[in-house]
Amino acid sequence: EIVLTQSPATLSLSPGERATLSCRASQSVSSYLAWYQQKPGQAPRLLIYDASNRATGIPARFSGSGSGTDFTLTISSLEPEDFAVYYCQQRSNWPLYTFGQGTKLEIK
Amino acid sequence: EVQLVESGGGLVKPGGSLRLSCAASGFTFSSYSMNWVRQAPGKGLEWVSSISSSSSYIYYADSVKGRFTISRDNAKNSLYLQMNSLRAEDTAVYYCARDLKLEAVTRYYFDYWGQGTLVTVSS
Numbered sequence A: 001e002i003v004l005t006q007s008p009a010t011l012s013l014s015p016g017e018r019a020t021l022s023c024r025a026s027q028s029v030s031s032y033l034a035w036y037q038q039k040p041g042q043a044p045r046l047l048i049y050d051a052s053n054r055a056t057g058i059p060a061r062f063s064g065s066g067s068g069t070d071f072t073l074t075i076s077s078l079e080p081e082d083f084a085v086y087y088c089q090q091r092s093n094w095p096l097y098t099f100g101q102g103t104k105l106e107i108k
Numbered sequence B: 001e002v003q004l005v006e007s008g009g010g011l012v013k014p015g016g017s018l019r020l021s022c023a024a025s026g027f028t029f030s031s032y033s034m035n036w037v038r039q040a041p042g043k044g045l046e047w048v049s050s051i052s053s054s055s056s057y058i059y060y061a062d063s064v065k066g067r068f069t070i071s072r073d074n075a076k077n078s079l080y081l082q083m084n085s086l087r088a089e090d091t092a093v094y095y096c097a098r099d100l101k102l103e104a105v106t107r108y109y110f111d112y113w114g115q116g117t118l119v120t121v122s123s
Helices: none
Strands: A004-007 A008-012 A020-027 A033-038 A045-049 A062-067 A069-073 A085-091 A102-106 B003-009 B010-012 B018-025 B034-039 B045-050 B057-062 B068-073 B078-083 B093-102 B105-113 B117-121
Touching: A004 A085, A004 B105, A020 A033, A020 A102, A033 B105, A045 A062, A045 A085, A062 B034, A069 A085, B003 B093, B003 B117, B018 B034, B018 B057, B018 B093, B018 B117, B034 B078, B034 B105, B045 B068, B045 B093, B057 B078
Parallel strands: A008 A102, B010 B117
Antiparallel strands: A004 A020, A020 A069, A033 A045, A033 A085, A062 A069, A085 A102, B003 B018, B018 B078, B034 B045, B034 B093, B045 B057, B068 B078, B093 B105, B093 B117
């Protein structure tokens, strides 16, 4: 099983600041990684797929990078609605998908 | 507009059974692989099961293999999850989720999710 480890567990920032979230895989997943955003009481929302491609309707302030074992989700300038929990997910080991444990992005 | 609406959750005793349904609309259901993903209270996401568009290929997480059965009815635009021998650790919100498809190729990410249905296994 491919284990995804996200860091930090919690990130405290203010609106307008830049957020950098990390996801590390226990073995290479090539570029087969996605990022999701989940707000309280809501379903997850796909943000980024294949490490760096924004999903339909996702604002340009969200960007993804990385390959192999190290990946980053960057939010260039935080908006109030961006405070949520973010998960990474790999599909390299399809069909044995795995998710990271999540990073909570909270308002400082 | 793509919509996925789950139903069938509830309180069940350990060892009991439950059948979840997911009603799909706003897209050609028969062309997409579908999935169940769950989230225990206050925890992260866990993939449970996947089924291909024609039901030819079915996959399960080890944690549910032999106890859960995924199925679909393309004529009814519906996805199902039959859950037997339920355990306390199966307590979670269960989401149905559609596979992302680009240029007719399935990409194995989840682009649309339902609102979820809560399953509680407790005596």
